[in-house]
Amino acid sequence: MRALWMVLIGAAAIGIGAAQQDAKAFLRQVQQKYRNAKSWEMKIDITIETSFGDNSQKIRSISTVAMQTPNLMAVKIEASPPAPAREVYSDGETVYEYIPSAKQYIKRPAPPNFDGANRYLLGNAGILIGLLNEDLEKFDANVKIQFHGTQTVSGKQTRVVEISEKRGDSTLNLKLYIGAQDKLVYRAEWNQTTRMQQGGQGNNQAPLRAATKAVADIRYLSFDKPIAATRFRFKPPAGAKEVQPVPQQGQGGLP
Secondary structure, three states: HHHHHHHHHHHHHHHHHHHHHHHHHHHHHHHHHHHHHEEEEEEEEEEEEEEEOOOEEEEEEEEEEEOOOEEEEEEOOOOOOEEOOEEEEEEEEEEEEOOOOOOEEEEEEEEOOOOOHHHHOOHHHHHHHHHOOOHHHHHOEEEEEEEOOOEEEEEEEEEEEEEEEEEEEEEEEEEEEOOOOOOOOOEEEEEEEEEEEEOOOOOOOOEEEEEEEEOOOOOOOEEOOOOOOOHHOOOOOOOOOOOOOOOEEOOOOOO
8 A cells, every 4th residue: 555655646746746747837838929029019908016014005007108110119107196107219329218197208228138137128018928938947946937727818718827936024926827828827816924023032022924916917009019119219298307316226217
């Protein structure tokens, strides 16, 4: 009986390992599709809830993002109080950031691409692209990648890929809802919790819980199709004033 039990455990472990490899292989295909795409235009509706102890906050941001390689971009972000609506454009030579309510804009030389630190210019879309550019082979044994069933999102049949990690007092869970046929991400759900001891080691107070939950729904207006160059141009509206950027951690921004 013990020998049979050990065989069953071994078979289950092999099955789990194979399922992880299948999910990872599927995610690699998704990554490759985005890396090969020359252009895309998407609308992202993201809600973020944060809590720290008894304090909580909820914000919602809706943005429309168009991008064409290597460095053409147009972003419109709706107002999300206290942050105002803003627009960002790159025509390949110059980046313009414009706040309509203040009628102010700044400009700076365009970066050669939107990789690495330049991804912030893409707004919420930059978060998605950053996730899809992760090197899956660098994840350690604490990170699990597996399928989590299927679900219909915005009329699309999706496969749910779950990436989870537990490290110390922190847990992270990310679910990507990916089109089974077109391999596009239609929803992303992020949950992260951390327990922090109050007052240092040996303190008897209950630990504080910090949590972040984010849900992003993504609608594609086009994918890997040419976009007119006029889409990425910015002409300052009448009365708009150019202001100088205020450096913030190495990056400029409107006051």
